[in-house]
Amino acid sequence: MASQNLQSVPAELSPEEQEREAAGQAYFDRIISEDSRIEPRDWMPAAYRKTLLRQISQHAHSEIIGMQPEANWITRAPSLKRKSILMAKVQDEAGHGLYLYSAAETLGQSRDQMMEDLIAGKARYSSIFNYPTISWADMGAIGWLVDGAAICNQVPLCRASYGPYGRAMVRICKEESFHQRQGFEILLELSNGTPAQKQMAQDAVNRWYAPSLMMFGPPDEDSPNSKQSMAWNIKRFSNDELRSRFVGMMVEQVRVLGLTLPDKDIRFNEETKKWEHGPLDWNEFKEVLAGRGPCNSQRIERRREAHENGAWVREAAVAYTRKQAQKENAA
Amino acid sequence: MSTPETTDFVIEGHGDISVGVHGAGASGDGSASATRITPGNALRPEDIALEIKKGQVKPSEDVAQYALRIGDDGLILAQRLGHWISRAPELEEDIALGNIALDQLGHARSFLTYAGAAWGKSEDDLAYFRREHEFRSAHLFEQPNGDFAVTIARQFIVSYYQFELYSALAASTDPTLAAISAKAVKEVDYHRDHSAQWVLRLAGGTDESRKRIIQGFKLVWPYVDEIFEDDELTTRLAEAGVTVQPSSLRAEFDRLTGEIMAEAELEIPGVPQSLGGGRRGKHSEFLGYILAEMQVLAREHPGASW
Numbered sequence: 001m002a003s004q005n006l007q008s009v010p011a012e013l014s015p016e017e018q019e020r021e022a023a024g025q026a027y028f029d030r031i032i033s034e035d036s037r038i039e040p041r042d043w044m045p046a047a048y049r050k051t052l053l054r055q056i057s058q059h060a061h062s063e064i065i066g067m068q069p070e071a072n073w074i075t076r077a078p079s080l081k082r083k084s085i086l087m088a089k090v091q092d093e094a095g096h097g098l099y100l101y102s103a104a105e106t107l108g109q110s111r112d113q114m115m116e117d118l119i120a121g122k123a124r125y126s127s128i129f130n131y132p133t134i135s136w137a138d139m140g141a142i143g144w145l146v147d148g149a150a151i152c153n154q155v156p157l158c159r160a161s162y163g164p165y166g167r168a169m170v171r172i173c174k175e176e177s178f179h180q181r182q183g184f185e186i187l188l189e190l191s192n193g194t195p196a197q198k199q200m201a202q203d204a205v206n207r208w209y210a211p212s213l214m215m216f217g218p219p220d221e222d223s224p225n226s227k228q229s230m231a232w233n234i235k236r237f238s239n240d241e242l243r244s245r246f247v248g249m250m251v252e253q254v255r256v257l258g259l260t261l262p263d264k265d266i267r268f269n270e271e272t273k274k275w276e277h278g279p280l281d282w283n284e285f286k287e288v289l290a291g292r293g294p295c296n297s298q299r300i301e302r303r304r305e306a307h308e309n310g311a312w313v314r315e316a317a318v319a320y321t322r323k324q325a326q327k328e329n330a331a
Numbered sequence: 332m333s334t335p336e337t338t339d340f341v342i343e344g345h346g347d348i349s350v351g352v353h354g355a356g357a358s359g360d361g362s363a364s365a366t367r368i369t370p371g372n373a374l375r376p377e378d379i380a381l382e383i384k385k386g387q388v389k390p391s392e393d394v395a396q397y398a399l400r401i402g403d404d405g406l407i408l409a410q411r412l413g414h415w416i417s418r419a420p421e422l423e424e425d426i427a428l429g430n431i432a433l434d435q436l437g438h439a440r441s442f443l444t445y446a447g448a449a450w451g452k453s454e455d456d457l458a459y460f461r462r463e464h465e466f467r468s469a470h471l472f473e474q475p476n477g478d479f480a481v482t483i484a485r486q487f488i489v490s491y492y493q494f495e496l497y498s499a500l501a502a503s504t505d506p507t508l509a510a511i512s513a514k515a516v517k518e519v520d521y522h523r524d525h526s527a528q529w530v531l532r533l534a535g536g537t538d539e540s541r542k543r544i545i546q547g548f549k550l551v552w553p554y555v556d557e558i559f560e561d562d563e564l565t566t567r568l569a570e571a572g573v574t575v576q577p578s579s580l581r582a583e584f585d586r587l588t589g590e591i592m593a594e595a596e597l598e599i600p601g602v603p604q605s606l607g608g609g610r611r612g613k614h615s616e617f618l619g620y621i622l623a624e625m626q627v628l629a630r631e632h633p634g635a636s637w
Contacts, residue, residue: 064422071417075410078628079455079637080440081376083413084433090416091429098422136628136637186637194635302417310420312543313479316536323535 032233037163040106048232051225052162053107055234057114060100061125064118065299067093069133070142078136085182086139092175099171103164119304127285128211130293137190137197137204143183145205145212145250151176152246153216161233184253191258198258205254206262213277214285216243222282241274248275374510376440376454383448388507395449396467397568398508399457400610401496402442403468406458408489409436410621411476420479427525431486434518441511459629463619464612470605471554473617477547480540483529484547490522491588492558495580504572527591534595545597552600557607559584564610 013021024043031038038044067090074090077083101111117123128146133139154173160166190201217223217239229235237245247266254261265278287293382388390398412432419425443454471489476482497519500512533544559581561569569576592599608614629635 067417067425074413074416075624076628078459078632078635080406080436080443080458082637083409084436084440087409087413087416087429087433087436091426091433094416094422094425094429098426101422189637193637194632196632197635306418306420309418310424310479312537312539313420313424313533316540317532318536319540320532320536 032161032231035159035161035233037166038161039163047228049107051229051232052165052234053104053109055229056100056104056107056165057109057117058124058126060097060104060114061118061123062129063093063097063100065125065129065303067097068299068302069129069131069295070139072133073136073139076136077139082139082186089143089179089182092179096168096172096175099168103162103168106164115303115307119300119307121291121300124289126215127288127293128208128215129299130288130296131207131211132294135200135204137187137200138208140183140186140190140201141204141208143179143181144187144253145183145208146215147176147179147183148250149212149215149246151180152242152249156236156242157234159233159236165234184257187257187259201257202259205257205259209262210280213243213247214280214282216240216246218282218285244274244276247277251275374441374514376437376444379441379444379507379511380453382507383444388445388448390445390449390505390507392449393564393568394505394508394573395446396564397574398442398446400467400469402439402446402457403466404472404489405435405439405442407466407468407472407618407621409433409439410625411472411474412482412486414476415482424479428482431522431525434515434522438511438515438518445507445511455629459626460633463614463622466612466614466618466622467610468614468618469554469557469609470607470615471551471558473609473615473621474551474554475617477550478543480533480543480547481550482547483526483533484544485551486522487526487530487588487591488551488555488558490519490526491584492580493519494523495583496577499575499580503574508573530591530597531595534597544595545600548597549600549602553602553605554607556604557609560607560610562610 021043025045027042028038028044028048031042038048070086070090070093074083074086077086101114104114105111114123118125133142151173154169154176157169158166158173160169187201187205190197192198217226220226220238220240223239226235226238230238248268250261251266263278265276267276268274269276288296291297379388409432412428412435415428416425416432419428439458440454443457447453447457471485474481474485494516497512497516500508501516503509503512530544533540535541559577561576561578565574565576568574569579589599629637
């Protein structure tokens with residue numbers, strides 16, 4: 001199924017190079033058809049490399065930008081236990097960013113370059129992080145809905161055909177399960193708390209529900225890259241398929257929370273055996289993606305500020321290492 | 332209750348989003364805590380709270396007052412360090428400073444939980460519902476983060492001090508203080524290493540980084556004497572073997588920090604020592620702002636559980 005994506009070999013290649021390319025493509029096609037793994041040194045089509053780089057770097061950026069809406073509540077967390085959990089969670093996200101940048105580096109792009117692209121506004125990240133966290137309950141809703149949606153997206157990626165990506169996802173998914181659980185726990189506690197706390201929880205669920213459904217990406221008919229990614233065994237299920245599964249799980253869990261989802265149209269379609277949800281405002285999604293969300297410029301500015309304020313520290317570390325090496329050589 | 336078509340969805344226990352729905356009770360079971368990753372049988376604040384509840388431990392007024400001091404130091408520093416997460420010079424430092432903040436907060440939670448047992452108060456009662464003059468943190472811990480060099484200079488002093496303190500407290504006649512400290516000292520040992528490495532790098536890096544670390548030390552050094560100050564409380568507790576006099580930790584602190592400073596070719600700043608007073612409730616201007624931010628939500632909902 002991958003052979004239909006064969007790239008035409010550029011004419012300027014020598015016969016030996018052409019032969020190598022053809023052998024590489026044959027190896028790649030066999031690996032994909034066996035549902036096995038491509039490793040960094042293996043030959044791979046340029047488009048496969050490009051697609052992966054785009055996806056993994058976007059994913060890494062999402063982890064890094066995603067630290068901000070939650071870091072927003074670290075200093076104000078209402079109990080020391082919650083503060084401690086939240087710190088650990090945001091710290092995990094930095095770790096996820098690191099694994100993912102490392103995985104992307106195996107495809108030939110440096111972390112510095114990816115960071116520059118992010119700061120320059122050239123790279124994308126999950127657009128949900130452009131919404132503000134205005135109450136403590138948002139920590140619960142992000143964990144439960146946003147991390148929940150992320151897990152649905154990411155569990156199948158543990159089997160992605162590109163080895164470093166799949167392996168990074170295994171670790172990330174383990175930690176994300178904790179994150180989702182702590183979000184659920186925050187909402188459960190609020191829902192069983194005072195009327196003001198319960199109201200806070202419901203308000204947060206109302207605000208994060210639709211954006212979290214849109215995390216799965218546009219509807220299948222409007223998602224041009226999905227088909228190719230599925231053929232390459234990077235993506236395993238379509239956007240709508242994953243979204244439907246997610247809705248089904250949330251329907252069940254929201255009842256335990258004693259809260260409601262702000263969607264009257266949720267139903268289980270007995271014919272298709274799939275969960276269905278109400279219409280989503282894809283215009284808003286596109287607006288936020290295009291930079292017109294409430295926090296787009298704030299998020300990038302924070303990253304730029306941290307990066308630029310830290311430049312002298314990174315330079316110092318490099319200079320120190322160089323000087324130490326010189327000393328050792330001289331000795 | 333089962334969700335249709337989930338068979339190929341869960342891979343060997345990873346990525347579970349079941350959230351334990353079937354057994355989830357309304358009280359939010361502590362066993363589901365994301366931070367419950369302490370290896371072995373290390374003491375957690377929850378364990379101390381349980382011992383208190385069972386009536387197995389109760390500190391004397393003196394011990395409680397003392398635990399309050401150390402707990403407040405850690406709490407205020409964690410509050411400061413937590414601000415770095417998502418703002419550090421590189422991702423590795425977001426993680427490292429976050430880790431140090433978490434360790435400090437963990438120690439603080441244990442000490443405050445224990446202190447609170449003397450007065451029927453929880454760690455959160457003490458953290459969120461005391462006013463400025465009731466805090467017992469030393470001024471060093473309240474100092475602003477400044478740039479990365481200031482944070483490192485502050486952390487360097489703190490971790491070399493805490494290492495000596497917790498090493499001594501691990502032999503305390505008070506078993507709870509000893510147990511908390513025995514765990515803390517292992518973590519603080521890493522903090523020492525982290526800050527010492529950065530002192531060396533910044534001092535021996537570029538002209539700019541050297542200038543900044545010199546300035547950083549100048550800003551925080553006035554608050555060193557206060558942490559080694561003896562008073563009536565520490566005298567009584569030292570006589571009982573609960574702790575040692577803070578002044579007795581100074582020589583080793585000076586020796587070990589001096590070694591790193593010498594290697595970094597840095598001078599101990601010749602700055603006047605501040606009068607301090609944190610242990611008596613006399614604080615910097617900074618503490619009010621720290622508390623305002625830390626306490627705002629909890630105070631909006633008094634009596635609420637989170």
